[in-house]
Amino acid sequence: MIKSSKRSEWHYLKKNSELLLLLLPGALLILVFAYLPMFGVVLAFKDFHYDLGFWKSPWVGLQNFKFFFVSDTAALITRNTVGYGLTYMILTTVISLGLAILMNEMGKRWLRIHQTAMFIPYCLSWVVVSYLALALLDTQNGYLNKVLETLGLPTHMWYLETAPWPYILISAYLWKNVGFSTLVYFAGIMGINQEYYEAAKIDGASRWQTATRITLPMLSTLITVLLILSIGHIFVGDFGLHYFIPNDAGMTYPTTDIIDTYVYRALRVNGDIGMSTAIGLYQSIVGLVLVVTANFVVRKINDENSLF
């Protein structure tokens, strides 16, 4: 019995050898950059000294975690991190699904233009975008204030106010990321057998009906997989977005600060490897718990769609 199972495994490997070979470089990269460094989490429980090194530095228990949890703003920052994470996830999914379905209805020539226009922001770094944002939001010379002025509306000191930032950050995030996920969903739609659509057309289904009755159900696996994956990132904020777009301006922190920016700011002066590792570990653990829970829930509802 053992023999036969071994043979079938070997057969399986042989049959898919080309595909597995293609997978190998990616798997190696993940191993080197995601799994090997995991030993480093030990530092979260140590008071790291360069001359004592990794092994000999003294253990300090949970001391490195303390600074974050005793800070007055821990609750606020957690709220911001999770709130923004959820909003980004939900809005990106809804909007890019909608756009992907619309693109499916579009002529080839227009399609290419739209794809390119939507995809370009994804390639820009937040640092570059932050200068664009500054040109818009600058108090004295910003485009937005000039427009408000000509319209006779009161101008704002954007970088000193808290209220506008959720809207600004969410718009910036969507502007940058929707293009990419639209492409992913669009590729998913392209993979759906055209016969369904032809059959629906013959039966006289409206466009709305084809979208809700064929496209969405056929994409449900892809949607849930992408959702589960992004749930793991809810607790790991987008540092670039939250640091560069508000220009690291102090008065905006109540609505822009997330774990990543807070930790960066707190440790910028007193760069402590142990403390930074501790927060990284905390974020990873929460992320893992979220992914496993989400997967568990999905499996309860529909086993087919779950990730593992």
Added chain:
Amino acid sequence: MKVWKRSMAHLALASLILVLMLSACSSNNNTSSNADKNTDTPAATNNKAANDKTANAATTDDTTKNEPAPAEEPVELTYYYIVYDMPADQQEVEDAINAYIKPKINATIKLKPVMEAGYKDKINTMLAANESFDLLWTSNWGGGDYDNKVAKGALLPLDDLLAKTPDLKAAIPDVAWDDTRVDGKIYGVPNMQIAAKAEGFAIQKRFIDKYGIDVNSIKTQLDIEPVLKTIHENEPDIIPIASTSNLFDFGRQYGYAAQGYKLGDPNFKIVDTIDKPEYKTFLDTMRRWYTSGYIYKDAATMKDDQLVALLNTGKVAVEWNTTMKPGGEADDKKRFGNNDVVYVRVSEPEFTGVRPTMNSVSHTSKHPEKALEFLQLTSTDPTLFNLLTFGIKDKHYTVIGDNTIKINQDGGYKTDQGWVFGNVLIGYLKEGQAPDTWERTKQLNETAKRPEVSGFNFNTEPYKTESVNIAAVGEQYAKALNNGAVDPAKVLPKYQSALKKAGVDKQTAEMQKQLDEWLKANGKK
């Protein structure tokens, strides 16, 4: 699903083996190449010895004389330091330096300039990776990170090594060496420059002349108000004052020492200055100036590079300056868009120590003695110092007078950062600096008033949890408040309560304990 899982396990195993093999290969390579190096010289000498057997006695003598030479192969040192502008001709200057120092100390140097913004991260990453390098620039501000690096064991104590470089020890006064000590040990070689600082204003000369401003009437920071008012009312295109950090020095204005005690207090009681009524008064004044239009509207959110660009336009009339170094007007003229500036002091020069710029030896250094020999040269040898600071003669600068040069702005090495490398007092003067600049600097260093607690430094380790959170709170509120950009009546109470919650009382108590111990040990209390 099952097949998939099993094959994953195989794949993981296969890739793990591959990684191990790769790492084994690379480490093999290393050891074998090292072994090659080691065996190389004996084999060569053996050959020589064999040949010598047939030769006469005289040549044998020669080879034995040459024998120790291979052991003293020139050492290559690596030196990381901060720059604000990457020089284009770095390699060329490095080659010239190596040609100069190799016969002197039998070592070459690999210069590794790192841009200011990434300096601290780069050094910390290299230290964490246990990478071998020899020299690094350190300081008590910004990326230099001296205290923290000492506390974390990243730097070598230099006391014993300095015994072997007596010229270096002698070139720098003992007060300067003492200022670098942590728990009695020296971890940094101070770069000699201005070590006495005064505070005051840099004011564009054209406005002083135009409006007949009496600079002698400016005795304290708040006396600048009429100047700002005049400029604001008469020069609509000019920004009266701009800065990126705290606009003024609250402690100076109201008589608090940097450590937080009231000057003249026999008990040296450290207080939370943010909680004092004077701070509220100070902020109210700043707010009034801001709303009157004296302070640049974006001051609270502007970054350093934006300020540099703004100053370059020549549109800023006044800047708060916390160094007031002799000859500084020449540098500031360039910064202010080639407009002459006048320095107006509001405080007496005070010895602020040498910690703002030092060079240290990494604990990963393989040649600490050679590293110190190199620093000995940068502190005592004008030729090397000028090469490092100004580059190559007639290419990067031209000599225009007795020990005075003009930097070629298109020359590819215009960084002009003598303060990073060694003793600026042995270097060239720049166009516009008076011939007695270095004499005045030396004199100022010697005569400057010494603060009562000169030599004392806080050790943040015992209150690290509090200090990181206090730092974060400070970044949220301080800049906007100190520049008058927000209403102190609304924001100051929030700042104060956030500080309290971050543990400012515990920090103050711990600081007081350390200061008291130091005062007792030094017989001042």
